[in-house]
Amino acid sequence: MASILNVGRIAEGFVLDHIQAGKSMEIYKYLNLGKLDCTVAIIKNARSAKMGKKDIMKIECPIDYIDLEVLGFIDHNITVNIVKDEEIVEKMALTLPKEIRNIIRCRNPRCITSIEQELEQVFLLTNEEKEIYRCKYCEEKYKKK
CATH class of the missing domain: 3.30.70.140 (Aspartate carbamoyltransferase regulatory subunit, N-terminal domain)
Known part of the structure; x- marks a missing residue:
């Protein structure tokens, strides 16, 4: 039914x-x-x-x-x-945003955002074809789950 x-x-x-x-x-x-x-x-x-x-x-x-x-x-x-x-x-x-702020967090423990808690989490689109984002400060690659 x-x-x-x-x-x-x-x-x-x-x-x-x-x-x-x-x-x-x-x-x-x-x-x-x-x-x-x-x-x-x-x-x-x-x-x-x-x-x-x-x-x-x-x-x-x-x-x-x-x-x-x-x-x-x-x-x-x-x-x-x-x-x-x-x-x-x-x-x-929709398109992939060139920059995303405060949506994801950098997982690099040596990144400045790990030390400076009030600093914005900023990721930049570095490869549109492969949908790769990297931290603006340390260039750590974001891995989607």
Whole structure:
């Protein structure tokens, strides 16, 4: 028996589609959605003709509340639909950000960021094809899990 899951429309915010299955909770954490006063619907392991399985997120909040740069770092294949007045007004394609700040931490114990705790964690995209980021200060390569 097929079951239908119905998640209502949002008035203003974002619908994140084509999220790699299982990545939605990571996105929730990186976007700091737990600290914001907004409604979030997460659909995990939805069937997808294109991907097999995918996650979908609906985030209802003013569109200037969230910095979407981090999404390009997590997965630049995510489709971002911007919603205003219950209608999709724009579809955004993501790219790998050239620089990311305070999203990931340098694991090099000799890096200045290990000693100077108030220093920002800055990583620069050094190889777009291989999606390699390196610490701005010590050039330690970031390894994705």
